[in-house]
Structure formats: structure tokens, C-alpha cells
Amino acid sequence: MHKKLIFKREVVNSILTFCKMHHPNEAILILRGNNKKDTIIVDNVMIPPMAEGGPYYAGFPLDMLPGDMSILGTAHSHPSGSAEPSLTDMNHFSGIIGIIVRYPYEDNDLFTYNLDGEKLEFLIQD
Numbered sequence: 001m002h003k004k005l006i007f008k009r010e011v012v013n014s015i016l017t018f019c020k021m022h023h024p025n026e027a028i029l030i031l032r033g034n035n036k037k038d039t040i041i042v043d044n045v046m047i048p049p050m051a052e053g054g055p056y057y058a059g060f061p062l063d064m065l066p067g068d069m070s071i072l073g074t075a076h077s078h079p080s081g082s083a084e085p086s087l088t089d090m091n092h093f094s095g096i097i098g099i100i101v102r103y104p105y106e107d108n109d110l111f112t113y114n115l116d117g118e119k120l121e122f123l124i125q126d
């Protein structure tokens with residue numbers, strides 16, 4: 001994927017705050033926005049229906065996702081402090097991008113991956 005990836009500042013703030021609130025449990029959010037020809041813009045987050053937070057894995061049934069084309073993927077926290085996607089993460093990957101936020105959930109603790117588990121560069125925009 002060679003598209004430009006942009007996160008709105010407020011989206012990043014929401015994700016970081018949400019992760020901090022749920023620590024030491026894992027938190028998960030749905031990412032929404034626009035998948036354009038050259039650019040992917042994430043401008044909205046949503047709390048997934050029936051989210052189950054636990055110390056090891058935060059998940060939700062994929063068939064509970066609304067059939068909504070604005071869904072780009074998910075963001076979830078790693079209270080352990082690891083930035084690497086786990087095997088479970090890769091098996092549960094949905095959408096086109098996945099964000100992992102490691103403890104202590106600051107700007108530089110946010111990492112984005114594609115379906116193949118490759119790290120993606122992104123910009124934070126106001």
C-alpha cells in the first residue's frame with residue numbers, strides 16, 4: 001500500500017485517552033474515515049459493539065460490525081508495552097489498517113500496520 005495515511009489529531013487524542021482509561025486492560029476501537037485514491041484519512045473512531053476488554057486480548061465478534069464502508073480497521077492497546085502485532089492480532093485483522101498503541105500511550109507509542117503486518121508511515125493532521 002503506497003497511499004498516504006493521515007490521522008486527524010482528535011482521532012489520535014481519542015485513541016490515546018481511551019487506551020489510558022482502560023489500562024491495565026486492553027482497549028479496542030473501530031477506525032472510520034475515507035479511503036481515497038491516493039490517501040486514507042482516519043477522521044472518526046467508534047466503540048465496537050459488545051467489546052470485551054481483558055488483560056490479554058480485546059476483541060469483538062466481527063459479524064457485529066455494521067456493514068459500513070467507512071470502516072478502515074481497528075486500533076487496540078498493548079498494556080504490555082509491546083508494539084508488535086501478536087499472532088492473535090494478525091488472525092483477527094479486519095479492514096485495511098490496524099493500529100497498535102503500546103503502554104504508556106503517548107504519540108510515539110502509536111504504530112500502524114497493514115494486513116501483512118508491515119509497519120506503515122502516517123501523518124497526524126489537525
Ligand SMILES: [Zn+2]
Nearest residue numbers: 078085086089
Ligand atoms: Zn494486540
